[in-house]
Amino acid sequence: MDSYEPQTIETKWQAVWERERAFEVSNPEPGAPRNPRKFYMLEMLPYPSGELHMGHVLNYTIGDVVTHFRRRHGFTVLRPMGFDSFGLPTENAAIKEGGHPREITERNIANAGRQMRRLGWAIDWAREVSAHEVEYYRWTQWLFLKFYEAGLAYRKASPVNWCPNDQTVLANEHVVDGRCWRCGAVVEARNMEQWFFKITAYADALLNDLETIDWPARTKTIQRNWIGRSEGAEILFRVEELDLDIPVFTTRADTLFGATFFVVAPESPLVDRLVDGTERADEVRSYARIAAARSTEERETREKTGVFTGRYATNPVNGEQIPIWVADYVLMDYGTGAIMAVPAHDERDYEFAQRYSLPVRTVVAPRDGEVPIEGAFSEHTDDEVLVNSAQFTGKPAPDAKQAIVEWLSEQGKGKPAINFRLRDWSFSRQRYWGCPIPILYCDTCGVIPVPEDQLPVVLPDVENFRPKGEPPLASNQEWLWTECPRCGGRARREADTMDTFVDSSWYFLRYTDPHNDHAPFDREIVDYWGPVDQYIGGIDHAKGHLLYSRFFVKVLNELDLLGFREPFQRLFHQGWVKQGGAKMSKSRGNVTGPDVLVEAFGADAVRLYILFLGPADQDMEWNEEGAEGMVRFVRRLWRVALEAAERPAVEQVPPTDLARKAHETIARVTDDIGRRFVFNTPIAAVMELVNELSRAPEDPAARFAAETAVSLIQPYAPHVAEELWSCLGHGRLWEQPWPEADESLLQRDTIELVLQVNGKVRDRIQVPAGLPEEELIARAKASERVQAHLNGQEPRAFVVPDKLVNLVV
RNA sequence: GCCGGGGUGGCGGAACUGGUCAGACGCGCCCGGCUUAAAACCGGGUGCCCCUCGCGGGCAUGGGGGUUCGACUCCCUCCCCCGGCACCA
Numbered sequence: 007m008d009s010y011e012p013q014t015i016e017t018k019w020q021a022v023w024e025r026e027r028a029f030e031v032s033n034p035e036p037g038a039p040r041n042p043r044k045f046y047m048l049e050m051l052p053y054p055s056g057e058l059h060m061g062h063v064l065n066y067t068i069g070d071v072v073t074h075f076r077r078r079h080g081f082t083v084l085r086p087m088g089f090d091s092f093g094l095p096t097e098n099a100a101i102k103e104g105g106h107p108r109e110i111t112e113r114n115i116a117n118a119g120r121q122m123r124r125l126g127w128a129i130d131w132a133r134e135v136s137a138h139e140v141e142y143y144r145w146t147q148w149l150f151l152k153f154y155e156a157g158l159a160y161r162k163a164s165p166v167n168w169c170p171n172d173q174t175v176l177a178n179e180h181v182v183d184g185r186c187w188r189c190g191a192v193v194e195a196r197n198m199e200q201w202f203f204k205i206t207a208y209a210d211a212l213l214n215d216l217e218t219i220d221w222p223a224r225t226k227t228i229q230r231n232w233i234g235r236s237e238g239a240e241i242l243f244r245v246e247e248l249d250l251d252i253p254v255f256t257t258r259a260d261t262l263f264g265a266t267f268f269v270v271a272p273e274s275p276l277v278d279r280l281v282d283g284t285e286r287a288d289e290v291r292s293y294a295r296i297a298a299a300r301s302t303e304e305r306e307t308r309e310k311t312g313v314f315t316g317r318y319a320t321n322p323v324n325g326e327q328i329p330i331w332v333a334d335y336v337l338m339d340y341g342t343g344a345i346m347a348v349p350a351h352d353e354r355d356y357e358f359a360q361r362y363s364l365p366v367r368t369v370v371a372p373r374d375g376e377v378p379i380e381g382a383f384s385e386h387t388d389d390e391v392l393v394n395s396a397q398f399t400g401k402p403a404p405d406a407k408q409a410i411v412e413w414l415s416e417q418g419k420g421k422p423a424i425n426f427r428l429r430d431w432s433f434s435r436q437r438y439w440g441c442p443i444p445i446l447y448c449d450t451c452g453v454i455p456v457p458e459d460q461l462p463v464v465l466p467d468v469e470n471f472r473p474k475g476e477p478p479l480a481s482n483q484e485w486l487w488t489e490c491p492r493c494g495g496r497a498r499r500e501a502d503t504m505d506t507f508v509d510s511s512w513y514f515l516r517y518t519d520p521h522n523d524h525a526p527f528d529r530e531i532v533d534y535w536g537p538v539d540q541y542i543g544g545i546d547h548a549k550g551h552l553l554y555s556r557f558f559v560k561v562l563n564e565l566d567l568l569g570f571r572e573p574f575q576r577l578f579h580q581g582w583v584k585q586g587g588a589k590m591s592k593s594r595g596n597v598t599g600p601d602v603l604v605e606a607f608g609a610d611a612v613r614l615y616i617l618f619l620g621p622a623d624q625d626m627e628w629n630e631e632g633a634e635g636m637v638r639f640v641r642r643l644w645r646v647a648l649e650a651a652e653r654p655a656v657e658q659v660p661p662t663d664l665a666r667k668a669h670e671t672i673a674r675v676t677d678d679i680g681r682r683f684v685f686n687t688p689i690a691a692v693m694e695l696v697n698e699l700s701r702a703p704e705d706p707a708a709r710f711a712a713e714t715a716v717s718l719i720q721p722y723a724p725h726v727a728e729e730l731w732s733c734l735g736h737g738r739l740w741e742q743p744w745p746e747a748d749e750s751l752l753q754r755d756t757i758e759l760v761l762q763v764n765g766k767v768r769d770r771i772q773v774p775a776g777l778p779e780e781e782l783i784a785r786a787k788a789s790e791r792v793q794a795h796l797n798g799q800e801p802r803a804f805v806v807p808d809k810l811v812n813l814v815v
Numbered sequence: 816g817c818c819g820g821g822g823u824g825g826c827g828g829a830a831c832u833g834g835u836c837a838g839a840c841g842c843g844c845c846c847g848g849c850u851u852a853a854a855a856c857c858g859g860g861u862g863c864c865c866c867u868c869g870c871g872g873g874c875a876u877g878g879g880g881g882u883u884c885g886a887c888u889c890c891c892u893c894c895c896c897c898g899g900c901a902c903c904a
Contacts, residue, residue, distance in 0.1 A: 224819055256904060340903045354902055427903050620828060632842045682831060690840035760835035765885045767836040804884050806834050814884045
């Protein structure tokens with residue numbers, strides 16, 4: 007008997023799969039009917055950072071199990087792979103170590119591909135795409151143009167995080183405690199022209215359509231909170247001297263009579279208008295400038311500050327003149343950038359009023375006449391009524407909310423309104439390694455999109471990737487200046503590149519038709535495969551990638567480029583693989599790569615082990631100790647299967663205990679993977695079967711048990727399973743139908759009945775299955791051990807048929 | 816502060832809709848076999864406590880309380896750990 011040599015059989019079968027293109031699927035012929043057995047399996051694409059880590063191994067092994075499981079259930083499974091290959095880390099590596107980002111990227115992709123093949127994942131490699139390839143990003147640019155034409159991509163000045171040392175804009179997540187994550191310089195707030203996608207236009211659709219997709223509740227909650235829809239009203243406050251109506255958004259119109267002052271955000275253009283020409287102008291402007299320049303980080307932590315403008319606004323409900331302040335606790339980018347302040351019923355307004363000695367007036371109080379405590383804020387206004395509120399006094403708060411808005415609405419001073427916290431997506435980056443934005447600036451014609459037939463705008467080479475006050479692309483003068491397609495004059499190219507999240511917002515669509523060179527994808531083909539049936543990836547993308555992709559698909563749907571409205575029908579988040587309590591990542595330097603493990607244990611054992619470590623959706627601590635145990639299991643399977651292969655095959659599998667165990671295992675594994683979507687317990691189930699088989703090698707059902715174990719473990723350990731399957735005299739296990747449990751064998755003739763007295767187990771007896779309750783009770787009472795605890799009393803009985811009888815005295 | 820996830824043996828974890836003395840499966844550890852020896856492999860044991868050592872009794876799923884014939888599972892309350900969000904009017 008040959009011993010188990012993982013390297014040999016893994017190389018062997020990987021070569022077979024590659025030669026036979028075992029996991030490639032073809033696209034439908036034009037006009038082909040929809041395939042109800044299609045299954046689009048996708049895991050989030052990796053960033054090619056050099057080496058895969060165990061988090062990747064977990065992610066793609068789960069996907070691989072699902073892929074095999076579905077394939078063997080008769081589904082046509084599309085399971086592609088690609089690389090999110092633009093982005094800052096590679097650019098930084100190029101700056102630090104020299105070399106071109108493209109070279110580094112392609113080297114890393116080659117290495118990741120090698121590692122993926124070595125793990126034996128069932129990937130359709132014919133569809134591989136990478137974001138940095140011209141054939142890919144020309145279509146990213148094409149899609150940008152479609153968004154631009156539809157008015158969904160636009161340019162505007164906006165405050166950004168600016169690192170004065172690195173001379174670049176930083177994303178919020180790269181600002182740590184107000185400093186640049188890379189160089190530690192204090193980040194400044196700057197106002198710069200940026201490109202935005204109008205994702206806010208889809209806020210309602212993004213919110214409502216969450217109902218239509220099968221996603222984890224917590225992910226939906228994150229998106230709901232991020233979109234942040236709130237219903238309220240827009241109310242006009244008039245500044246009589248300036249003939250100016252300032253709108254404010256509020257969710258508490260019921261507290262309008264309690265507004266004692268008014269606040270405008272420091273960045274608001276209103277500041278200038280309010281103080282222009284007044285004696286306070288200098289003071290207010292200088293406060294506003296300093297406050298606006300402070301980072302968000304700083305503004306959140308420091309105490310609220312503000313300054314009085316000298317102006318007053320009229321409260322529309324009572325004509326009262328209330329002072330207008332400029333204060334840093336009001337945000338420009340939420341609502342209208344101005345608020346009515348009701349210190350009695352809003353904690354922030356209260357804090358501010360305390361600090362600047364502004365009046366506090368209670369207008370909502372508990373129904374029972376109890377006096378509200380100043381400075382205590384209750385969200386439960388349902389039982390409260392209005393006080394000090396003219397004709398609305400005495401009205402329940404929720405009714406008053408509506409009544410006041412209606413009343414103001416009649417006078418043209420207010421209306422119901424809905425506000426979102428979601429902001430438009432800023433996607434321009436002042437970096438080199440990204441997709442160029444196909445836009446030109448012409449002195450005479452203005453902003454001109456690059457005509458479709460001039461795509462792609464190829465990413466040019468530059469001398470230095472490090473930004474020097476302007477984006478790196480601007481340093482290549484030859485590239486930068488071109489001809490205006492409209493007037494033929496000189497035009498300057500947009501030198502910013504796109505955020506990599508743009509690339510990853512549509513990659514799953516490109517996979518369906520990856521070699522199309524006249525469109526990003528064919529409508530019929532994308533509709534055949536799409537949407538993704540099962541998506542797997544980290545929850546860290548909940549409000550980034552997972553929201554952006556939904557937005558993209560909705561827009562593309564409305565542009566008639568595809569026929570569905572959601573990209574990912576079902577979503578699963580794998581947990582983090584941690585090391586030393588921290589998430590594995592290259593920047594932390596705590597990465598364990600698969601190479602050494604595959605070398606030591608074989609790909610099959612590594613795949614089994616990462617899934618056996620714990621529930622796939624929970625974080626797990628990486629620990630190499632137990633990996634040896636998986637090798638032990640595979641060796642044991644190897645031994646017992648080869649032993650069973652020596653035994654003659656039988657027509658009819660005899661219904662022995664072992665055969666029954668095999669069928670039970672089929673049922674468990676199928677239910678666990680198919681319905682429960684859990685991946686650790688099926689391995690334990692097959693281990694039990696193998697253990698039982700090794701204890702009964704002479705059992706007439708031994709061969710059947712071995713075949714069952716091999717067949718069930720195939721999605722996890724495809725190489726050894728394939729090898730053993732052929733030793734058992736069969737071929738191509740990866741194409742075999744998934745085994746089915748024989749229901750009749752699952753029924754036991756006799757069952758073990760548990761007998762409890764007062765909820766404590768006192769005996770267990772063998773009884774025929776399917777006995778009526780009275781009979782079970784009678785048998786329970788007949789038990790000597792039970793009688794010993796009954797003390798001759800007549801018990802009440804609770805029966806779980808075929809399982810348990812509980813006698814209570 | 817708010818929201819979410821979690822707390823089960825020395826360790827990772829099982830127990831799926833409350834129902835077979837909770838602890839499957841694996842790691843580790845202990846004992847034994849094989850061996851000159853070790854590794855590998857094979858067999859057995861392994862929650863805690865008490866004991867008249869019996870296929871005996873009791874206690875155990877972060878703490879406390881409750882519902883139920885019966886609770887790891889449901890409810891209340893408290894403690895701890897891990898994430899995410901955080902002046903959103």
